[in-house]
Amino acid sequence: LSGYAVPLTPDGKSSLTPPPPWHYSGDCIAVEYWADPAAVAALLPIGLTPDEESEGRTFFWFLDWQFTGSNDEHTDPARYQYREAFILVEARLEGRPVNFCPFIFVDNDAAIARGWIQGYPKKLGSIYQTRSFSAPSAAACPLEPGSRFGASVSSHGERLATARIELREKVTDPAKVFNRPTTIRRYFPSLSGSQQGKPAVDELTLSLMDNLTFSDFWTGSAELSIPYVEGEDMDALAPREVGRGFRFGMSYSVSDLPVLKNYLA
Amino acid sequence: LSGYAVPLTPDGKSSLTPPPPWHYSGDCIAVEYWADPAAVAALLPIGLTPDEESEGRTFFWFLDWQFTGSNDEHTDPARYQYREAFILVEARLEGRPVNFCPFIFVDNDAAIARGWIQGYPKKLGSIYQTRSFSAPSAAACPLEPGSRFGASVSSHGERLATARIELREKVTDPAKVFNRPTTIRRYFPSLSGSQQGKPAVDELTLSLMDNLTFSDFWTGSAELSIPYVEGEDMDALAPREVGRGFRFGMSYSVSDLPVLKNYLA
Amino acid sequence: LSGYAVPLTPDGKSSLTPPPPWHYSGDCIAVEYWADPAAVAALLPIGLTPDEESEGRTFFWFLDWQFTGSNDEHTDPARYQYREAFILVEARLEGRPVNFCPFIFVDNDAAIARGWIQGYPKKLGSIYQTRSFSAPSAAACPLEPGSRFGASVSSHGERLATARIELREKVTDPAKVFNRPTTIRRYFPSLSGSQQGKPAVDELTLSLMDNLTFSDFWTGSAELSIPYVEGEDMDALAPREVGRGFRFGMSYSVSDLPVLKNYLA
Amino acid sequence: LSGYAVPLTPDGKSSLTPPPPWHYSGDCIAVEYWADPAAVAALLPIGLTPDEESEGRTFFWFLDWQFTGSNDEHTDPARYQYREAFILVEARLEGRPVNFCPFIFVDNDAAIARGWIQGYPKKLGSIYQTRSFSAPSAAACPLEPGSRFGASVSSHGERLATARIELREKVTDPAKVFNRPTTIRRYFPSLSGSQQGKPAVDELTLSLMDNLTFSDFWTGSAELSIPYVEGEDMDALAPREVGRGFRFGMSYSVSDLPVLKNYLA
Known part of the structure; x- marks a missing residue:
C-alpha cells in the first residue's frame, strides 16, 4: 500500500496529498497589529516565551495559494x-525571536492534511482577498499608490475577520519586514482508553521554508476586525491597535520539518 | 422602495446587484475548437443563422472575475x-458575423442576476483556472513559453468541462482573435395560467462591452473535454477538433443593452 | 428550442427548472416575532397596507426542502x-389579511429561478436546521417536549440570522397558526438605455399553494437574532419581541401564479 | 492550553472537535455489491486477509449525520x-469476519478530525441522499414499497459514486444484515528528515460503536456506479454485481478506540 497520507492504496493516487517536496506560490495581504500581550502569552506552548519587546505584535495573513508537487498538480x-488565513504572534524561543501560529483556516482538504502534518492547526474556512488584475478597469486594483484591497475569512457561515488595506509605497527590502522563523505545534490526539487524555504526537516544530521569495512588495495603511463568534477563541487576539498593511507575492517549498521539542519525551 | 434588482428595500442595499455601470477585470483561459455544426445550428434562436464559414467553430471560456460598481465593491x-465558464458559438445576424452564448456557469448570485438581466443563461457552477503568480516557484506558472494551465467547470458535483493549455507565444493583436460582437437571449418565463407557455420577456440582445481591453495575451496548444452528464445538454457541443489555447487579461464595463429583436412583438 | 427557463436547448434538459407543476415536501422551523411596525410598513409595495392589528408581527422561516417535478427529480x-430561509411580514391587501415576503435565501440555483419567476426575491445563502432522526441518541432530537432545535442562515460568509426553539406541545390545528395567503413581488429589471430605471416585469402576485399540508406540528419557546451585516438590509426587521417557535412538516404544489396587480399597467 | 484537538487554546472552544463521548444519529442509504476480490485484497493492511466466502462483497454507504458532544452541539x-459516504469491504482478522474502510468522504472539518483520530481516511466531499419527509407529496418519498431514493458523492467537482434504491419491504432483524465489526487504519505521517518515509502513528484499530441502534429498516433493489476519476483510486472497487439496497436510521456513540495492532511496534 502506498501514499504519503491517507487513504493508502496500491497506486497511492487517492492520498490526500502527494509526498514532499511541496511547492507554493501565492499572493498575500498581511496586516500588522497589536493584540493584548496577555492573550498572546496565554496561547504559547511550553518552550516559547512572550517577546517583551513585541508588546503583543501580531500579523494577520490572507493567502491565495497555488500548490504543486512533482507532477504538475497546479494544472488541476x-x-x-x-x-x-492565519495569525502569527511574536514570541521567543530560548531568547531567539520567532513567530508562532495559533489559528489558521483553509478551504481545501489537501491543505488541511499538509497543515496538520507540519503542525499548523488548520480548520476549514472560506477566505477571499481582492486581486490585482492586469487589464485596466475600475475593478482591476493595480499595484499602485491608492489601490484598496479587502480580505476576509469565515467559518461555518460566520465572519471571523475582515481586513482592508490601501497601498502607499513599494518596499525594497521585504526581508526586513518578515524575518522571524515560524514555529508550530504538531499534535495528534489519542482516543484509546487510558491514553485518551494524552496526544500520540506532540512536538514543537519549525516551519522550514526553502527558497522563500517575495515579489511586488507594497505597504500602506490598514484596518482589521476580529469579532466575537460563538464556538471560536480567535477574538482573544482582536486588535488593540492596527499598524501597516502589506500586499505581496510569496513563494517557497517544503521538504523537511525540524522538530524543536518533543513534548512526549 | 429602491434597488436595481430584488429584493427592493427602503435603502436598496440588499439588491442582488448595484445599478450599472458595472466594471469588470479578470484573467481568462479560452480554447478554440470545432463542434458539430448541426449542434451549433440547433442552439441558435430565431434571427441568427449558422455561419457557414465557421464550420462549427466555438470557444470555451474560463474567467476569474473581479467586479465593482460605483462603490468600491471590489474591496468586498x-x-x-x-x-x-461559458461557450460562445459563431453565427450570423443578418449576414454579420457574431457570437451567441448558449451555456454559462458562475459561482455567485449577483453574477447570476446581472447575467439573466442581460440575457446570459447563467446557472450555478464551480469554476477553477490555474493562476499565474509573480513569486518564482514550480507552482508559479509564469507567462512564458512552456507554462501549462488547467481549467474546469462543475455543476452539482459533476464535471462539465476540463481544459488544459500550454503557452507558446505572445499575441500582439488580440483584436484579431476576438472580433465578433456577442449576442444573447434575454428571457423571463411566465407562470400565470394561460400565459404559462409564453415568456414575459424574450429578446435577442447585444452584450455591449464598453472599453474592452486585453492584456498579456498569449496563445499555445490546447486540450478540451465536455463529457456527457445526466440532466445537462452541453455535451452536444463536445469538441470534434481542438484548436489554439489562449490566456489573457480582459476588462470592460457594462452600461447599456441594445435590444436586437423583441420576440414578443 | 425548448425549456421552461434558460438555457433553452433542443432537448430542454439544461433548463434551470423543469416546468410546473412543482411539488415540495420539507421540514420547517418557524419563529413568530414582532419587528418595528414602521420597518415592516416601509418594506410593503404599493397596494399593501400595514396590518394595524399585527403591530409588526412577523415570522422567520427555515426550510429543508425536497423538490420534484414530473420526472422523479427527488432521486437526484x-x-x-x-x-x-425567509421572512413573512403581515399586511393587508384591500382589507384582507395577507403575508408579504421581503427577504429570502436559498442554496440552489433551480430554487432561485423558480423564486424569481414567482416573485420571491431569492438570493444565495447557506441555511441549516437541526433535524429529527428516528434512531434514538443524544443527537437524535426526537419530536417530544424539551427537544431543542437550532437554525441559521448565512450569506457570503456572514451570519444573517440564528434561531433556537424548544418543543413544548403538539398543535392540533396548524391551519389556525398559518392562515394568511402570501403575496410576493415579481420583478425583472431592464438594462436598455432609457428603460434602465423601469423594470420589464413588475407585478404583485399570489403564492398559490395547491394541496398545502402540515404534519407533525409542534410549538414551544423561541429565540431569534438578526444582526446588522454590511451590505444587507434585513436587520431592519430585527426582533423587538420573540413569540412562539414552531417545528413541522409541510408540503404543497405550485402550478399557477395569480397576478394581483400589474404595476406597469 | 486545552482542547481535545487542534487548535489548542486557553478555553478550548476552538478545538476542531469536542472531546468524546461523541453521539451520532442519522439516516442511511446502503448498497450491497460485489467488487473485484483481487482489488479488495489489494487494499487490506497487514493483519487483515481476504474473506474467501465474501467473493468481493462490499457495501457503499451514504449517511446524513447529526452530531452532538456533551454540550447540545446538535443545536448548532x-x-x-x-x-x-464510504465503502466497507469484507475481510478476516485472525479468522474473524470484519469490515475494513478504505475510502470515506465527509463535508465537515470536525468530522474529518474525528475520522483521522479513529483511523477513517476521510477526505472532503459533497454528499447527498434523498430524504423521507412526513408531509405527503410527490416529493415526500415515504417509507413504503415503491419509494425511490438517490444518493451521490462528489469531490472537487467530480462525481465519485451515484446510487439509487427502490424500497420493497421492511427488515425485522437488521442485526442480521450488518453484523461485522469495522476495522480502520489510524495513520499520521512524518515529515522530519530521515523519518519522512515512516508514519508517526500507524495502527489497526476497531471502530467501537456504543449503543448501536437501527430504526425504520427497509430493503429493496439497488443501482450503483463508481466511475473512473483522475486522481482517485476508488473505481478499483467499482461494482461487478449489485445486490440489495437498504434505507434505515442508525445511531451510536464513540468513547473508546481499541488498538488491534501497532504497526510501529
Whole structure:
C-alpha cells in the first residue's frame, strides 16, 4: 500500500496529498497589529516565551495559494488551488525571536492534511482577498499608490475577520519586514482508553521554508476586525491597535520539518 | 422602495446587484475548437443563422472575475469576486458575423442576476483556472513559453468541462482573435395560467462591452473535454477538433443593452 | 428550442427548472416575532397596507426542502434538494389579511429561478436546521417536549440570522397558526438605455399553494437574532419581541401564479 | 492550553472537535455489491486477509449525520451536521469476519478530525441522499414499497459514486444484515528528515460503536456506479454485481478506540 497520507492504496493516487517536496506560490495581504500581550502569552506552548519587546505584535495573513508537487498538480486547480488565513504572534524561543501560529483556516482538504502534518492547526474556512488584475478597469486594483484591497475569512457561515488595506509605497527590502522563523505545534490526539487524555504526537516544530521569495512588495495603511463568534477563541487576539498593511507575492517549498521539542519525551 | 434588482428595500442595499455601470477585470483561459455544426445550428434562436464559414467553430471560456460598481465593491471580495465558464458559438445576424452564448456557469448570485438581466443563461457552477503568480516557484506558472494551465467547470458535483493549455507565444493583436460582437437571449418565463407557455420577456440582445481591453495575451496548444452528464445538454457541443489555447487579461464595463429583436412583438 | 427557463436547448434538459407543476415536501422551523411596525410598513409595495392589528408581527422561516417535478427529480438530490430561509411580514391587501415576503435565501440555483419567476426575491445563502432522526441518541432530537432545535442562515460568509426553539406541545390545528395567503413581488429589471430605471416585469402576485399540508406540528419557546451585516438590509426587521417557535412538516404544489396587480399597467 | 484537538487554546472552544463521548444519529442509504476480490485484497493492511466466502462483497454507504458532544452541539447545525459516504469491504482478522474502510468522504472539518483520530481516511466531499419527509407529496418519498431514493458523492467537482434504491419491504432483524465489526487504519505521517518515509502513528484499530441502534429498516433493489476519476483510486472497487439496497436510521456513540495492532511496534 502506498501514499504519503491517507487513504493508502496500491497506486497511492487517492492520498490526500502527494509526498514532499511541496511547492507554493501565492499572493498575500498581511496586516500588522497589536493584540493584548496577555492573550498572546496565554496561547504559547511550553518552550516559547512572550517577546517583551513585541508588546503583543501580531500579523494577520490572507493567502491565495497555488500548490504543486512533482507532477504538475497546479494544472488541476479544482483540487490544488486554495485560500488561507492565519495569525502569527511574536514570541521567543530560548531568547531567539520567532513567530508562532495559533489559528489558521483553509478551504481545501489537501491543505488541511499538509497543515496538520507540519503542525499548523488548520480548520476549514472560506477566505477571499481582492486581486490585482492586469487589464485596466475600475475593478482591476493595480499595484499602485491608492489601490484598496479587502480580505476576509469565515467559518461555518460566520465572519471571523475582515481586513482592508490601501497601498502607499513599494518596499525594497521585504526581508526586513518578515524575518522571524515560524514555529508550530504538531499534535495528534489519542482516543484509546487510558491514553485518551494524552496526544500520540506532540512536538514543537519549525516551519522550514526553502527558497522563500517575495515579489511586488507594497505597504500602506490598514484596518482589521476580529469579532466575537460563538464556538471560536480567535477574538482573544482582536486588535488593540492596527499598524501597516502589506500586499505581496510569496513563494517557497517544503521538504523537511525540524522538530524543536518533543513534548512526549 | 429602491434597488436595481430584488429584493427592493427602503435603502436598496440588499439588491442582488448595484445599478450599472458595472466594471469588470479578470484573467481568462479560452480554447478554440470545432463542434458539430448541426449542434451549433440547433442552439441558435430565431434571427441568427449558422455561419457557414465557421464550420462549427466555438470557444470555451474560463474567467476569474473581479467586479465593482460605483462603490468600491471590489474591496468586498467575498461578495463580488467570482468565477465563470461559458461557450460562445459563431453565427450570423443578418449576414454579420457574431457570437451567441448558449451555456454559462458562475459561482455567485449577483453574477447570476446581472447575467439573466442581460440575457446570459447563467446557472450555478464551480469554476477553477490555474493562476499565474509573480513569486518564482514550480507552482508559479509564469507567462512564458512552456507554462501549462488547467481549467474546469462543475455543476452539482459533476464535471462539465476540463481544459488544459500550454503557452507558446505572445499575441500582439488580440483584436484579431476576438472580433465578433456577442449576442444573447434575454428571457423571463411566465407562470400565470394561460400565459404559462409564453415568456414575459424574450429578446435577442447585444452584450455591449464598453472599453474592452486585453492584456498579456498569449496563445499555445490546447486540450478540451465536455463529457456527457445526466440532466445537462452541453455535451452536444463536445469538441470534434481542438484548436489554439489562449490566456489573457480582459476588462470592460457594462452600461447599456441594445435590444436586437423583441420576440414578443 | 425548448425549456421552461434558460438555457433553452433542443432537448430542454439544461433548463434551470423543469416546468410546473412543482411539488415540495420539507421540514420547517418557524419563529413568530414582532419587528418595528414602521420597518415592516416601509418594506410593503404599493397596494399593501400595514396590518394595524399585527403591530409588526412577523415570522422567520427555515426550510429543508425536497423538490420534484414530473420526472422523479427527488432521486437526484445533489441537484434538487435545497435549504431555504425567509421572512413573512403581515399586511393587508384591500382589507384582507395577507403575508408579504421581503427577504429570502436559498442554496440552489433551480430554487432561485423558480423564486424569481414567482416573485420571491431569492438570493444565495447557506441555511441549516437541526433535524429529527428516528434512531434514538443524544443527537437524535426526537419530536417530544424539551427537544431543542437550532437554525441559521448565512450569506457570503456572514451570519444573517440564528434561531433556537424548544418543543413544548403538539398543535392540533396548524391551519389556525398559518392562515394568511402570501403575496410576493415579481420583478425583472431592464438594462436598455432609457428603460434602465423601469423594470420589464413588475407585478404583485399570489403564492398559490395547491394541496398545502402540515404534519407533525409542534410549538414551544423561541429565540431569534438578526444582526446588522454590511451590505444587507434585513436587520431592519430585527426582533423587538420573540413569540412562539414552531417545528413541522409541510408540503404543497405550485402550478399557477395569480397576478394581483400589474404595476406597469 | 486545552482542547481535545487542534487548535489548542486557553478555553478550548476552538478545538476542531469536542472531546468524546461523541453521539451520532442519522439516516442511511446502503448498497450491497460485489467488487473485484483481487482489488479488495489489494487494499487490506497487514493483519487483515481476504474473506474467501465474501467473493468481493462490499457495501457503499451514504449517511446524513447529526452530531452532538456533551454540550447540545446538535443545536448548532451549521457547524455540527454533516454528510458522509464510504465503502466497507469484507475481510478476516485472525479468522474473524470484519469490515475494513478504505475510502470515506465527509463535508465537515470536525468530522474529518474525528475520522483521522479513529483511523477513517476521510477526505472532503459533497454528499447527498434523498430524504423521507412526513408531509405527503410527490416529493415526500415515504417509507413504503415503491419509494425511490438517490444518493451521490462528489469531490472537487467530480462525481465519485451515484446510487439509487427502490424500497420493497421492511427488515425485522437488521442485526442480521450488518453484523461485522469495522476495522480502520489510524495513520499520521512524518515529515522530519530521515523519518519522512515512516508514519508517526500507524495502527489497526476497531471502530467501537456504543449503543448501536437501527430504526425504520427497509430493503429493496439497488443501482450503483463508481466511475473512473483522475486522481482517485476508488473505481478499483467499482461494482461487478449489485445486490440489495437498504434505507434505515442508525445511531451510536464513540468513547473508546481499541488498538488491534501497532504497526510501529
